[in-house]
Amino acid sequence: MKRYQGLCEIGLTINGRARRVTLRPADTLLRTLRDTLGLVGTKMGCENGDCGACTVLLDGLPVKSCITLTLDAEGREVTTIEGLRDSVIQQAFVEAYGFQCGFCTPGVILNAYALLNHDNNPSAETMRSWMESNLCRCTGYEPIENAIKLAASKLR
Amino acid sequence: MKSQIGRSVLRKDAPDKVHGRVRYTDDLRLPGMLYAALLTSTVAHANITQIDIEAALELQGVQGVFTGKDFPLLVGLYLGDKPALARNKVRYYGEPVAAVVADDERTALEAVRLISVHYEELPLIRSPREALQQDAPLIHPDMADYVHIPAILPEPGSNVGHRTRVRKGDAAAAFAQADVTIEGQYEFPPGDHVAMEPRVAIAEIRSDGQVIIRSSTQSPYGVRAIMSRCLKIPTGKITVIAGPVGGGFGGKAGIQLEPLAYLLSRSLGGQPVRLANTREQDMVTSPGAPGLQSRVRLAARSDGAITAAEIEFLFDSGGYADYAVNVARAAGYACTGPYNIPNVSSDSLSVYTNHPFATAYRGFGHIEMSYCIERSIDLLAEKLQMDPVELRARNVIRAGHATPTNDVLDDNTGDLETCLRRAAAAIEWHKGSRRQINEHTVRAKGVSCYWKAPAIPTFTDAAATVSFNEDASVNVVTGAVEIGQGIFTGIAQLAAERLGIDTEQVHVVDEVITDRSPHDWTTAASRTLFMVGRAVLSAIDDAVAQIKRTAAAPLRCPEEDLEVRGGRVYIRDVPAHGLALEQVVLGYTYPNGNAIGGPIIGRGKYIARHLSGIDPKTGEGRPGLEWTLGAEGVEVEVDLRDGRYRVLRSACSMDVGTVINPQLARGQVVGAMAMGIGYTTREAFMFDSRERVLNQRLRDFKILRYGEHPEYIVDFVETPQRDGPYNARGLGEQGIVGMPGALASAFSRAVGVQLLRLPITPEYLWRQTHSAGGRSAG
Ligand code: FES
Ligand code: FES
Numbered sequence: 001m002k003r004y005q006g007l008c009e010i011g012l013t014i015n016g017r018a019r020r021v022t023l024r025p026a027d028t029l030l031r032t033l034r035d036t037l038g039l040v041g042t043k044m045g046c047e048n049g050d051c052g053a054c055t056v057l058l059d060g061l062p063v064k065s066c067i068t069l070t071l072d073a074e075g076r077e078v079t080t081i082e083g084l085r086d087s088v089i090q091q092a093f094v095e096a097y098g099f100q101c102g103f104c105t106p107g108v109i110l111n112a113y114a115l116l117n118h119d120n121n122p123s124a125e126t127m128r129s130w131m132e133s134n135l136c137r138c139t140g141y142e143p144i145e146n147a148i149k150l151a152a153s154k155l156r
Numbered sequence: 157m158k159s160q161i162g163r164s165v166l167r168k169d170a171p172d173k174v175h176g177r178v179r180y181t182d183d184l185r186l187p188g189m190l191y192a193a194l195l196t197s198t199v200a201h202a203n204i205t206q207i208d209i210e211a212a213l214e215l216q217g218v219q220g221v222f223t224g225k226d227f228p229l230l231v232g233l234y235l236g237d238k239p240a241l242a243r244n245k246v247r248y249y250g251e252p253v254a255a256v257v258a259d260d261e262r263t264a265l266e267a268v269r270l271i272s273v274h275y276e277e278l279p280l281i282r283s284p285r286e287a288l289q290q291d292a293p294l295i296h297p298d299m300a301d302y303v304h305i306p307a308i309l310p311e312p313g314s315n316v317g318h319r320t321r322v323r324k325g326d327a328a329a330a331f332a333q334a335d336v337t338i339e340g341q342y343e344f345p346p347g348d349h350v351a352m353e354p355r356v357a358i359a360e361i362r363s364d365g366q367v368i369i370r371s372s373t374q375s376p377y378g379v380r381a382i383m384s385r386c387l388k389i390p391t392g393k394i395t396v397i398a399g400p401v402g403g404g405f406g407g408k409a410g411i412q413l414e415p416l417a418y419l420l421s422r423s424l425g426g427q428p429v430r431l432a433n434t435r436e437q438d439m440v441t442s443p444g445a446p447g448l449q450s451r452v453r454l455a456a457r458s459d460g461a462i463t464a465a466e467i468e469f470l471f472d473s474g475g476y477a478d479y480a481v482n483v484a485r486a487a488g489y490a491c492t493g494p495y496n497i498p499n500v501s502s503d504s505l506s507v508y509t510n511h512p513f514a515t516a517y518r519g520f521g522h523i524e525m526s527y528c529i530e531r532s533i534d535l536l537a538e539k540l541q542m543d544p545v546e547l548r549a550r551n552v553i554r555a556g557h558a559t560p561t562n563d564v565l566d567d568n569t570g571d572l573e574t575c576l577r578r579a580a581a582a583i584e585w586h587k588g589s590r591r592q593i594n595e596h597t598v599r600a601k602g603v604s605c606y607w608k609a610p611a612i613p614t615f616t617d618a619a620a621t622v623s624f625n626e627d628a629s630v631n632v633v634t635g636a637v638e639i640g641q642g643i644f645t646g647i648a649q650l651a652a653e654r655l656g657i658d659t660e661q662v663h664v665v666d667e668v669i670t671d672r673s674p675h676d677w678t679t680a681a682s683r684t685l686f687m688v689g690r691a692v693l694s695a696i697d698d699a700v701a702q703i704k705r706t707a708a709a710p711l712r713c714p715e716e717d718l719e720v721r722g723g724r725v726y727i728r729d730v731p732a733h734g735l736a737l738e739q740v741v742l743g744y745t746y747p748n749g750n751a752i753g754g755p756i757i758g759r760g761k762y763i764a765r766h767l768s769g770i771d772p773k774t775g776e777g778r779p780g781l782e783w784t785l786g787a788e789g790v791e792v793e794v795d796l797r798d799g800r801y802r803v804l805r806s807a808c809s810m811d812v813g814t815v816i817n818p819q820l821a822r823g824q825v826v827g828a829m830a831m832g833i834g835y836t837t838r839e840a841f842m843f844d845s846r847e848r849v850l851n852q853r854l855r856d857f858k859i860l861r862y863g864e865h866p867e868y869i870v871d872f873v874e875t876p877q878r879d880g881p882y883n884a885r886g887l888g889e890q891g892i893v894g895m896p897g898a899l900a901s902a903f904s905r906a907v908g909v910q911l912l913r914l915p916i917t918p919e920y921l922w923r924q925t926h927s928a929g930g931r932s933a934g
Contacts, residue, residue: 090174100823101640102173138403
């Protein structure tokens with residue numbers, strides 16, 4: 001097992017690009033993304049693993065970056081909201097009014113994107129088990145549900 | 157050109173929001189920015205006997221450590237009762253006691269842990285009723301010295317921050333003659349907004365003394381005014397910058413972190429200082445939703461006509477007054493709900509306790525009021541053995557009726573009975589309000605009516621400017637803040653409609669800068685589309701008049717003969733004879749090079765009409781600009797064995813005057829209903845025996861999650877609000893107001909016990925079901 005101490009420099013793959021960062025072993029991926037790399041599309045809502053605003057994808061699966069060590073992302077593909085461009089799911093969120101203030105939206109979209117990659121015809125139960133990790137205070141969830149269904153129908 | 161009104165135009169901020177490109181205040185990184193962190197109190201009421209900061213000061217990277225002693229001043233929205241950092245005394249669990257400023261956030265947080273504070277605990281006040289007892293300790297013994305605005309009436313020598321009295325008709329006489337009377341006592345603890353974006357403010361002071369505040373605020377002009385008043389800075393020397401906000405719900409109105417951020421920056425030579433809440437601080441250190449204890453008595457004739465109401469609302473404002481004093485005032489003047497009750501005696505108080513302090517919360521006094529009134533009407537229906545929908549229909553307020561403050565409603569008043577019938581129909585009320593599904597599962601329904609008027613100063617204003625680009629597209633600048641409601645899209649639709657162009661051609665500047673954007677009271681109270689909308693329309697009209705003036709000469713006709721529509725200015729009766737706006741909006745140039753006119757800038761403004769203060773003894777006056785009326789209906793399914801439940805359907809019918817953008821309007825109502833479900837079923841602070849909050853994290857302070865949402869049914873009635881923009885009235889908050897009443901009604905029907913408290917958790921339901929008087933399971 002690799003040991004890290006003090007400041008260390010590691011390589012990360014973020015949105016398909018190689019990045020080098022200097023960090024402390026205790027740094028979370030959320031802090032590295034926002035504070036070191038300026039990728040502020042990833043949001044801080046609680047820094048406690050409770051809200052999902054900080055959701056990013058690690059090798060295509062959603063994780064809460066506020067409770068993920070940056071070191072654990074070494075050698076894996078990190079996808080942030082900046083890595084999705086005009087994707088089907090994003091367009092669906094536009095058309096279905098799937099957000100209001102937009103603060104939860106990057107995390108919600110990344111989670112939904114991963115969900116649809118995993119299953120493009122998800123049952124209500126599957127959608128729930130994926131999406132209940134992302135809190136949204138504005139929308140009442142109906143528009144989010146509609147956006148995911150819309151995207152799923154386009155992807156099928 | 158198709159009309160832009162009533163169309164679901166896509167949101168202007170959609171591309172940035174779905175790509176994570178919106179820049180919220182917390183996303184800004186300024187050169188030289190320092191980071192602040194707060195130490196908050198671990199006790200709810202205590203004298204501070206000692207604070208040791210040496211160890212924190214010695215930590216490398218720490219630029220300064222500050223305590224209440226450093227900032228001897230009081231700040232307050234209406235009532236100046238709050239130090240920037242606690243001085244000598246803390247009044248609630250979570251109150252800021254010391255602040256560290258450091259080179260980075262981690263160091264600041266580390267330094268906070270090195271500060272030690274010694275407290276000498278004081279007797280606690282746990283509820284408004286306790287606070288009103290004769291021998292209750294005084295939370296603010298110096299109340300008499302506090303500065304306050306005239307509309308707020310503190311009662312020094314007590315714990316009462318404000319009292320609104322309403323006396324209409326003769327309630328005592330009406331009770332004496334009543335066929336039936338009921339009484340209900342209701343209560344619920346304080347809670348929180350839980351906007352997904354925690355509050356943040358960044359302050360800096362330029363070398364010329366200009367104070368720059370960047371803040372996640374609904375109220376940039378309010379921040380400027382209050383900072384000026386409390387910190388003695390001329391308004392012109394303060395610039396507040398408000399970009400998009402990650403959810404407000406009232407919690408980012410008024411004044412928040414800005415004064416402390418400014419004081420910290422001032423102590424460090426004006427360097428930018430960022431003060432950001434952790435989630436935990438956002439929930440308890442910054443203000444939340446007020447709690448309430450109340451008592452409502454109703455008198456009625458046997459035919460169901462309600463003749464009198466006697467009401468007492470005791471709002472739990474927590475340790476400081478903030479907006480709670482005005483929340484109590486709003487609940488006071490709206491105290492009967494949307495019912496025509498000729499005799500009213502009501503006292504609505506804002507009372508200090510040792511709870512986290514309270515501010516504006518979506519619904520602003522009306523949600524709390526509505527719960528108590530709707531529950532009381534259900535108690536009355538039970539006693540009269542009348543159908544709750546019919547009892548409500550019998551008493552709905554209409555044009556020509558007088559509100560509790562004796563303000564007679566005009567023809568712009570919405571049609572509440574239609575809303576009520578439609579909401580009831582949406583949940584199929586006529587098919588029965590309680591149904592046993594199987595041995596232990598019951599489905600039950602509930603309905604409620606609601607109303608809300610903005611609780612605003614009598615002089616609440618809005619303004620807009622309109623300018624043009626070379627391509628004749630339009631720039632609109634207002635003081636409105638985007639907090640999720642989609643205001644810029646609504647504004648663009650209004651402007652586009654007036655000019656007969658496409659919404660795409662209208663650019664709305666999405667950042668408010670107080671010395672560049674025209675004045676606006678606050679983005680709150682569901683008044684933005686109404687008032688800012690009016691200002692935008694008047695700015696367009698002003699620009700149109702100028703366009704005609706410039707075009708009259710080259711078109712060789714009187715200005716009155718001209719029409720501006722669809723990107724052209726033309727002679728009304730010879731439409732082919734005209735000019736493209738591109739040729740006019742920056743000035744017209746003749747073929748020989750001579751030019752006239754110059755860039756056109758339209759100015760528009762609006763100020764609330766005919767509002768007055770209310771009489772301190774009787775409440776008489778006109779505090780409400782426009783009342784939005786509506787009704788809600790819900791269906792729940794309860795498992796009587798353990799009290800678990802689901803909300804199956806939630807319907808809202810609201811009279812909004814005109815629907816400007818159906819999808820945005822629906823979004824506001826659905827979001828508000830969802831918040832109302834959370835408010836009713838789970839959102840409340842829990843306290844230990846020393847009034848410390850036990851659930852200040854989202855792990856144990858639950859809000860509605862994906863999958864728990866019901867089927868939403870939204871329906872709009874359109875009785876024109878003729879002084880609103882294209883006859884529209886406010887709708888941002890109203891959808892939450894009736895939810896506690898409707899849900900409590902349904903749950904009560906399910907378990908066969910009248911539920912008088914919130915939140916209605918499964919455990920509470922279970923206890924009620926298994927207590928004496930409850931329907932036993934099965
Ligand atoms: S910020 Fe990571 S879960 Fe809330
Ligand atoms: S859109 Fe505001 S929290 Fe989801």
